[in-house]
Amino acid sequence: MSPTFVLPVMLEFRPRRMDWTAYDATIAGWRWEYRTGVDPYEVFSFWRRSKAPDNAVAVRLCSRSSQQYVFTTMSLRELPPRLAKLCGEPSREAAIPEWLKRESFPMLLARSPGKPAEESVDPYKMRDEFFDLKDDLDRLLVFVRKWGLWDTRELSICPEETLEPISRNGIPCILPHLIWRKQTEYRKVLCAAPERWLSQPEKRIHIVQKAQKPYFFANQRPFADPEICQNAIVATITLDHLTGSRFRICAKPGCNRLFKPVRRQKHCSRACAHAMAVQAYRDRAKKKVAKGKKRGR
Ligand SMILES: [Zn+2]
Numbered sequence: 623m624s625p626t627f628v629l630p631v632m633l634e635f636r637p638r639r640m641d642w643t644a645y646d647a648t649i650a651g652w653r654w655e656y657r658t659g660v661d662p663y664e665v666f667s668f669w670r671r672s673k674a675p676d677n678a679v680a681v682r683l684c685s686r687s688s689q690q691y692v693f694t695t696m697s698l699r700e701l702p703p704r705l706a707k708l709c710g711e712p713s714r715e716a717a718i719p720e721w722l723k724r725e726s727f728p729m730l731l732a733r734s735p736g737k738p739a740e741e742s743v744d745p746y747k748m749r750d751e752f753f754d755l756k757d758d759l760d761r762l763l764v765f766v767r768k769w770g771l772w773d774t775r776e777l778s779i780c781p782e783e784t785l786e787p788i789s790r791n792g793i794p795c796i797l798p799h800l801i802w803r804k805q806t807e808y809r810k811v812l813c814a815a816p817e818r819w820l821s822q823p824e825k826r827i828h829i830v831q832k833a834q835k836p837y838f839f840a841n842q843r844p845f846a847d848p849e850i851c852q853n854a855i856v857a858t859i860t861l862d863h864l865t866g867s868r869f870r871i872c873a874k875p876g877c878n879r880l881f882k883p884v885r886r887q888k889h890c891s892r893a894c895a896h897a898m899a900v901q902a903y904r905d906r907a908k909k910k911v912a913k914g915k916k917r918g919r
Pocket residue numbers: 872873874877878879889890891894
C-alpha cells in the first residue's frame with residue numbers, strides 16, 4: 623500500500639460584516655392576495671430565474687423599531703414547519719383564516735451591504751460558535767453581525783415599497799428556523815460515517831495550489847463564495863471527514879455539544895459527566911426508597 627499524506631490545507635473564509643436587524647413576519651394571505659396586487663415573485667421571476675411556486679403566501683414584514691412594514695412572497699417550504707403545515711390544510715380556493723395571520727416568526731434582514739474581510743479567518747472558530755447557539759434570536763443576531771452572510775437567500779419586495787433604510791430588491795435575508803434545522807443536520811453528519819456525505823458531489827471541496835504558505839487553499843466548489851458561512855461549514859465538515867476526525871454529541875440531555883471523543887468518552891466536559899453521574903446516583907437512590915416502601919407494605 624502506498625503511503626498517505628496529510629496536506630496542510632487552508633480553508634478560505636472571508637466573512638462580510640453586516641448590520642442585521644430582526645423583523646416580525648406574519649402571513650397576510652395567499653400569494654395572489656398580495657396587497658398591491660403585484661406579486662414580487664412575478665416581478666422578479668426573471669431576475670431570480672425561477673418560477674413562482676404554487677404553494678406560496680404573501681408575508682408581511684414589520685420592523686421591530688418602527689411601525690413600518692412591507693410585503694414579500696414566500697413558498698410554504700420556507701415557512702416555519704408549524705405554519706407550513708397549517709397553511710397546507712385549508713383549500714387553495716378558501717381564504718387563509720384570520721387566526722393563522724396572527725402568529726409571527728422572526729426574519730433577519732441586512733440593512734447594509736457590508737464589506738468582506740481582507741484576510742481569511744478561521745472557519746472552525748465560526749463553526750464552533752454556530753454549534754454553541756441555542757435557539758436564541760439575540761445570540762443569533764450577535765453571531766451573524768460578526769460572521770455576516772449565512773447563505774445566498776435574498777428577499778424581494780414590491781418596487782413601490784420601501785422599508786427604511788431598505789429600498790432595493792435582493793436584500794440579504796436569514797430565516798432563523800432554517801438555521802436551527804441546519805444546526806441539527808450538521809451535528810448529525812459530523813457524527814455519522816463519512817461515506818454518505820463524501821459521496822454527494824456538492825459537498826466536495828476544491829483545492830488550488832498557490833505560491834504562498836500553506837500552499838494549498840480550499841474552497842467549497844470551484845467558484846463558491848468565500849464569504850458565506852454555510853459554504854465554509856460544509857467545507858469544514860468535508861475536510862473533517864477526509865482527515866478522519868471523529869465527533870460525538872454529548873450524552874447529557876439538552877447539552878448537544880459536539881466533541882472529539884477519547885476512547886469511550888460520552889460527555890463533552892467534566893461538568894456534564896459529573897451532572898449525569900449525580901443524576902444517576904439520585905435515580906438509583908429513589909428506586910431503592912420505592913423498593914423499600916413496596917416491601918414495607
Ligand atoms: Zn455536554
